[in-house]
Amino acid sequence: xTEYAFVTIKNAAKSYGALEVLKDINxxxxxxxxxxxxxxxGSGKSTLLxxxxxxxxxxxxxxxxxxVQINRKxxxxxxxxxxxxxxxxxxxxxxxxxxxxxxxxRGNITLAPRMLKGLTEAEADTLAEExxxxxxxxxxxxxxxxxxxxxxxxxxxxxxxxxxxxxxMLFDEATSALDPELVEEVNLVMKQLAEEHMTMIxxxxxMDFAASVCDxxxxxxxxxxxxxxxxxxxxxxxxxxxTQNFLRKHLNR
Amino acid sequence: MDLELILRxxxxxxxxxxxxxxxxxxxxxxxLTCGALGAAARMSRMxxxxxxxAAYVSVxxxxxxxxxxxILYFGGPQIGIQxxxxxxxxxxxxVNIGAYMTETIRGAIISVDRGQTEAAxxxxxxxxxxxxxxxxxxxxxxxxxxxxxNINALIKGTALVAPISVIELTYTxxxxxxxxxxxxxxxxxxxxxxxxxxYVVGQGISWLDRRAQIT
Ligand SMILES: Nc1ncnc2c1ncn2[C@@H]1O[C@H](COP(=O)(O)OP(=O)(O)OP(=O)(O)O)[C@@H](O)[C@H]1O
Ligand SMILES: [Mg+2]
Numbered sequence: 001x002t003e004y005a006f007v008t009i010k011n012a013a014k015s016y017g018a019l020e021v022l023k024d025i026n027x028x029x030x031x032x033x034x035x036x037x038x039x040x041x042g043s044g045k046s047t048l049l050x051x052x053x054x055x056x057x058x059x060x061x062x063x064x065x066x067x068v069q070i071n072r073k074x075x076x077x078x079x080x081x082x083x084x085x086x087x088x089x090x091x092x093x094x095x096x097x098x099x100x101x102x103x104x105x106r107g108n109i110t111l112a113p114r115m116l117k118g119l120t121e122a123e124a125d126t127l128a129e130e131x132x133x134x135x136x137x138x139x140x141x142x143x144x145x146x147x148x149x150x151x152x153x154x155x156x157x158x159x160x161x162x163x164x165x166x167x168x169m170l171f172d173e174a175t176s177a178l179d180p181e182l183v184e185e186v187n188l189v190m191k192q193l194a195e196e197h198m199t200m201i202x203x204x205x206x207m208d209f210a211a212s213v214c215d216x217x218x219x220x221x222x223x224x225x226x227x228x229x230x231x232x233x234x235x236x237x238x239x240x241x242x243t244q245n246f247l248r249k250h251l252n253r
Numbered sequence: 254m255d256l257e258l259i260l261r262x263x264x265x266x267x268x269x270x271x272x273x274x275x276x277x278x279x280x281x282x283x284x285l286t287c288g289a290l291g292a293a294a295r296m297s298r299m300x301x302x303x304x305x306x307a308a309y310v311s312v313x314x315x316x317x318x319x320x321x322x323x324i325l326y327f328g329g330p331q332i333g334i335q336x337x338x339x340x341x342x343x344x345x346x347x348v349n350i351g352a353y354m355t356e357t358i359r360g361a362i363i364s365v366d367r368g369q370t371e372a373a374x375x376x377x378x379x380x381x382x383x384x385x386x387x388x389x390x391x392x393x394x395x396x397x398x399x400x401x402x403n404i405n406a407l408i409k410g411t412a413l414v415a416p417i418s419v420i421e422l423t424y425t426x427x428x429x430x431x432x433x434x435x436x437x438x439x440x441x442x443x444x445x446x447x448x449x450x451x452y453v454v455g456q457g458i459s460w461l462d463r464r465a466q467i468t
Contacts, residue, residue, distance in 0.1 A: 053375055055371055055374070055375065076298075080379060080380065084377050084378070084379050085377065087374065087375055087376065087377040088376070088377035090375070091375075092372075092375040094368060094371070094372065096368055098366070098368035098369060098371060098372035099372075100369065100372070100373075100387055100391075101391065102390045102391055102394075111373075111376075111378075111386060111387075112373070112376035112377060112378055115378060115382055115386070116376070116377050116378065157372075160372075160376070161375075161376070164376055164377065
């Protein structure tokens with residue numbers, strides 16, 4: 001039996017016109033692994049993450065989830081059906097939460113499962129309650145997003161993604177838009193997911209969090225992965241000068 | 254001011270106001286339909302539809318509504334389109350305001366944050382599901398006010414069918430001026446009735462807008 005890696009990215013490249021944003025990136029994320037992507041602004045971290053679920057398709061290269069190629073070249077209709085299917089397995093959390101403001105917390109969490117998985121209202125309610133309990137927001141089930149704090153919004157956004165029972169979760173600077181005192185509650189939820197061995201790819205500017213939660217850290221700069229390894233090596237003993245310079249600015253020591 | 258005259262003729266003006274209301278309602282329905290189709294075309298994935306949508310908007314916003322009415326009513330029979338004045342007026346005005354409504358509807362849809370679409374698509378929802386359940390409900394709230402502006406313009410625009418003898422408020426005023434030589438009173442009466450209609454519609458739109466913003 002073949003042991004599939006969970007996420008495989010092969011020779012990924014992406015350009016916007018003449019601007020090469022990603023250059024020949026290779027990455028394998030094993031089942032249950034937690035990978036942090038760090039690097040300066042504009043280095044291509046978001047672009048890489050968004051290539052995984054085809055929000056920003058690659059110019060060339062391949063993205064696989066287990067034995068399914070995500071970025072298949074297909075005629076439009078088939079392509080749409082294909083991405084709609086594979087995206088159900090890939091949860092994503094955005095810097096600005098992107099909750100649906102016209103729906104309650106319950107509506108935010110149950111919209112996609114009801115439409116795509118045909119859950120009944122009762123099943124969907126149970127699901128929403130389960131997911132909210134997980135992120136510690138059971139009492140907010142009937143609130144609208146506008147009445148939540150930033151940290152609460154992001155926890156609801158995580159619950160919404162988890163309600164699709166994804167195989168992997170992508171986080172794009174999930175705490176960057178939060179006031180400092182609200183960061184911890186979101187980090188706690190992510191740590192809890194780590195303990196449950198959710199496969200996660202986390203773009204972050206928080207080095208301490210990356211060091212404490214992740215199995216591997218990738219340092220990206222100018223569209224390439226400059227260096228990768230376990231956090232102990234990347235943070236304590238980076239080989240490349242670019243990594244050292246970046247960390248000097250971002251670690252206060 | 255000749256109050257006695259006003260009291261004598263006002264029932265005719267009320268009837269004419271009713272015609273103006275009918276014209277307005279039908280034009281609004283046709284305009285909203287054209288606007289929805291136009292916006293869908295303008296935002297289509299297919300360039301042919303985008304082209305058709307863009308041409309529709311630029312032709313109908315780029316020429317006077319009065320000319321559009323004349324072309325349909327007077328020019329129509331030449332190419333085999335025979336319409337009574339009420340129908341010709343309604344169709345021309347409806348298609349005309351639809352071009353403005355196309356831009357209003359499209360504007361509201363594209364003003365919904367891209368992140369909303371991204372979040373929905375990321376969950377696995379299709380383009381259409383995303384549009385229907387996430388984007389349109391938010392855009393709908395934002396388009397109530399600007400569509401209200403279009404409808405206000407449309408009601409006043411119904412006066413443009415007077416030259417093709419639809420017996421609405423403006424035409425009625427002109428007709429009575431012919432026999433009474435009292436343009437001040439006659440136009441004033443029409444004006445007041447237009448204002449009443451616009452006031453009521455405006456209140457209705459404000460009410461809708463308030464209700465939509467509650468959540
Ligand atoms: N739609 C686009 N069109 C053109 N250039 C783009 C587009 N999106 C991103 N870029 C460019 O691609 C490069 C990488 O952007 P990306 O958002 O992936 O960086 P990042 O590492 O996530 O940065 P940050 O830490 O600021 O979020 C940047 O130079 C950016 O300007
Ligand atoms: Mg980014």
